[in-house]
Amino acid sequence: MSEYMIKPKTKRGEATLEKLIDAAAAVFYEKGFHGGSISDITRRAGVGNGTFYIYFDSKLSVYRYLLVEYGKRIRAKSNQAISGCTTRKDAERLGIRSFFEFVLEDQGIFNIIWESLYIDKTLFDDFYTTFSKFYVSRLKKAQESGEVRDIDPQVLSYVLMGITNFVALNSLVLKQEKNIDFLVDEVMKVLEKGIFT
Incomplete structure (x- = not known):
């Protein structure tokens, strides 16, 4: 998919990744890169903070991906x-x-x-x-x-x-x-x- 994220291995993982990507886009739109946090992204996606790190190693990685x-x-x-x-x-x-x-x-x-x-x-x-x-x-x-x-x-x-x-x-x-x-x-x-x- 991208050098900025880890590809999911299951359909459930793909769905979780899509939630994180959509949540990140919304958070960056509303708060900007510096104003938004990984916690904001995971909260909006309805997943735990640790789940974020299964797919991305940093907030910058998800931003680059987007x-x-x-x-x-x-x-x-x-x-x-x-x-x-x-x-x-x-x-x-x-x-x-x-x-x-x-x-x-x-x-x-x-x-x-x-x-x-x-x-x-x-x-x-x-x-x-x-x-x-x-x-x-x-x-x-x-x-x-x-x-x-x-x-x-x-x-x-x-x-x-x-x-x-x-x-x-x-x-x-x-x-x-x-x-x-x-x-x-x-x-x-x-x-x-x-x-x-």
Whole structure:
């Protein structure tokens, strides 16, 4: 499953692990990494403190696990959304939409991801570097086919991630808007036409 946890050997163990993971996500969302404790996590999961250590060796381990899993889940959702796309523009539209949907489904995403900057900068850097690599390979192909302008693909990957991150954070999380179609259309106007006339 992950280098940050010990894989359970039974179905019951899997169920306990899922309870701990869900409880940790909720505790970190509500109290933050530093404010939440292992006792908070186990209490919420309905298990004893010792049970936590069967699967994780520290609070940081469960946090890292959650961060890595968020990345995997976001990429999987995006890959599924863009699987049938034949143009980069269509892939961007559907990829942005899938990220916005993910954020609506799990409002705690930014708490987990961005708090990593203050826990261990390497975690934060690794999270976005992994996404950038994923993006860069696709952007290079789109540049080779003439679909995307000649812009450094790594810089462009961070520009695109920045747009989707901040629109989602502001509109979906802070302002609690629900109209994803409007947001996607507005972001696509920027991508299609640029901001300068």
